[in-house]
Amino acid sequence: xxxxxxxxHLQMIRNLEELELERNENRRYYTAENAFDDLNDHQFxxxxxxxxxxxxxxxxxxxxxxxxxxxxxxxxxxxxYASGSYQQDIGENRASLMSQSAVSQCITEVTKALNxxxxxxxxxxxxxxxxxxxxxxxxxFEKYRIPGIVGIVDGTTV
Numbered sequence: 397x398x399x400x401x402x403x404x405h406l407q408m409i410r411n412l413e414e415l416e417l418e419r420n421e422n423r424r425y426y427t428a429e430n431a432f433d434d435l436n437d438h439q440f441x442x443x444x445x446x447x448x449x450x451x452x453x454x455x456x457x458x459x460x461x462x463x464x465x466x467x468x469x470x471x472x473x474x475x476x477y478a479s480g481s482y483q484q485d486i487g488e489n490r491a492s493l494m495s496q497s498a499v500s501q502c503i504t505e506v507t508k509a510l511n512x513x514x515x516x517x518x519x520x521x522x523x524x525x526x527x528x529x530x531x532x533x534x535x536x537f538e539k540y541r542i543p544g545i546v547g548i549v550d551g552t553t554v
Contacts, residue, residue: 431471444471445478457518461509472499473506 431440432448440448451474459465472494494502509515523529529546536545 432467443478444474446474457515458506458509461512461515462505464505468494469502470506472502476503 429435431443432452435443437448440451444451446454451470455465455467455470458470462469476499510519523532523546532546533544537543
């Protein structure tokens with residue numbers, strides 16, 4: 397009787413191992429793309445809203461302010477900013493391939509680095525006086541013939 401139970405037990409283990417092998421064979425494994433190499437300039441800008449060289453410069457500029465300064469974390473955050481999508485969707489993107497919590501950490505770390513006064517003041521400028529504001533309005537009007545514009549955020553007039 398014991399040997400019959402042992403045989404049944406062994407058969408059940410074999411069946412479970414076969415099921416596990418089958419499941420592993422059906423899995424798809426992806427490697428994260430190297431966006432700098434795999435995307436042409438147009439695709440890169442469309443995906444991250446910045447040219448490749450600007451992103452390289454930004455990665456270099458943010459590195460001193462980040463605990464884990466990687467190209468992948470900066471690209472992940474830029475993709476999130478560019479798309480306004482959900483973090484899980486960004487993580488499943490071939491450029492990232494990371495969990496939602498990892499995406500959240502990237503966004504937090506890159507955002508903190510971008511908000512460092514040395515970085516922020518280099519890339520963001522707000523007119524400080526009415527005269528400066530009027531100069532900006534005038535320049536936009538002269539160039540684009542649109543009255544009252546004081547700035548542009550990702551192509552949207554403000």
